[in-house]
Amino acid sequence: MADMKTMKKHPMPEQDAKVRAHNFDEVSYGYTEEIAVLEADRCLNCKNMPCVSGCPVNVPIPAFIERVRAKDYEGAYERISAVSSLPAVCGRVCPQERQCEEKCVRGIKGEPVAIGRLERFVADRHNAGKKAPAATPTPNGRRVAVIGSGPSGPTCAGDLARLGYGVTVFEALHTAGGVLVYGIPEFRLPKTIVQTEVDNLKALGVEIETNVIIGKTLTVDEIFAKGYDAIFIGSGAGLPNFMGIPGESYKGVYSANEFLTRSNLMKAYKEDPETPIMKGGRVAVVGGGNVAMDAARTALRLGAEKVYIVYRRSMEELPARAEEVHHAEEEGVEFRLLYNPTEILGYRNPDDRRDPKNGFVTGMRCVRMRLGEPDEQGRRRPVEIPGSEFLLDVDVVVIAIGTSPNPLIKSTTEGLEVNRRGGIVVEEATGQTSREGVFAGGDAVTGAATVISAMGAGKIAARAIDEYIKNKYKS
DSSP, X not given: OOOOSOXXXXXXXXXXXXXXXXXXXXXXXXXXXHHHHXXXXXXXXXSSOHHHHTSTTOOOHHHHHHHHHTTOHHHHHHHHHTTOSOHHHHHHHSOGGGTTGGGOGGXXXXXXXXXXXXXXXXHHHHHHSOOOOOOOOOOXXXXXXXXXXXSHHHHHHHHHHHTTOEEEEXXXXXXXXXXXXXXXXXXXXXXXXXXXXXXXXXXXTOEEEOSOOBTTTBOHHHHHHTTOSEEEEOOOOOEEOOOOOTTTTSBTEEEHHHHHHHHHTSOTTSSSOSSOOXXXXXXXXXXXXXXXXXXXXXXHHTTOSEEEEEESSOGGGOOSOHHHHHHHHHHTOEEEETEEEEEEEEEEOTTOOSOTTOEEEEEEEEEEXXXXXXXXXXXXXXXXXXXXXXXXXXXXXXXXXXXXXXXXXXXXXXXXXXXXXXXXXXXXXXXXXXXXXXXXXXXXXXXXXXXXXXXXXXXXXXXXXXXXXXXXXXX
């Protein structure tokens, strides 16, 4: 019998906000075994399983939670890992409140079951235990190349490896993990967690080659010439968008991609880093998504005196996860809502002859906004208030208004159709591109989206690639 008296989720143990704002340790400690079992006991184990329909990879949620309730944690992990290659990652960064938990029946008269927290508990417990090496699947003699190592790529690679395919993942950076290592901060997703998931992939026989830039080091045609039967493009959306306002060339103006990559991957927060980053002062982060929250909270930990989130809509329209907004507020990030930047101000260094545009940020000119009529997506359109211009005193500006797919692969691959936003055009049901044998998914197709949606695209493509290759070599 489910616990019907506990109407709210059991709280997640976490660091004190005043302490964590000055370190890069993970904010949340995770559920203890006792808390996990109590939370699992809130699940109704619904027969129609509405929560599963909210998960892009269809994790069998009631089944794994039932195993947690029975304290069969390895059984719970087996149920999750049968469909998800990154359970410890998803348990931390997925927007469960807009997916599986949104459909949880317990949420009708209280709070939904903490599905994400339970997934994290199960994955962490499994990874901390002593495990026998995974059985390597029997090879079927066919090879698939995967471009990009996170998160759609590893999902596709893992599913294909389990079917016996020889899979090689090509990663442009020197460390595997893609956006999971360069984009998401340590305090939200420790890199040891990502490495464990990468090691799990290697245990299935997947080969990973780093420092390979597809379109430069290798082309799609050259990959096929090496004997691969199909290719999956999961190269993400690493091309930053800018506002197109004056002053974006000043020193101290970063894209969120650059700012987070310098900190997360290049360890610029260290005392004497090889890749420097501007620390301290007053920082404005422009944008309202999860990446903006990551950049703002990173700036705090780098020693910023003040950090502002500058967003042109209201709190109700903020696209970031509620948990990330809550954590940012607790840590001291200040929200400047219904503000829109129009110019970044600075001064030029007369001694620097190398670039006449060189200079340093001294402030950001903004205007106040109000919300007008809804746009085509149903969101109320921000409208400038005449005569409302003012100056925000800042030293660093981080632009976090979204990213686009990198144009390198599409510009070096014949017959690959893309849309006006630069996304690769695919068949929705299969991930098949306009080029035979080439499939794609994740942010390279949709633009910047969630980890779990990219994983869902990787699973769809893996099924389609398996069918494609079987039909191609049908005797």
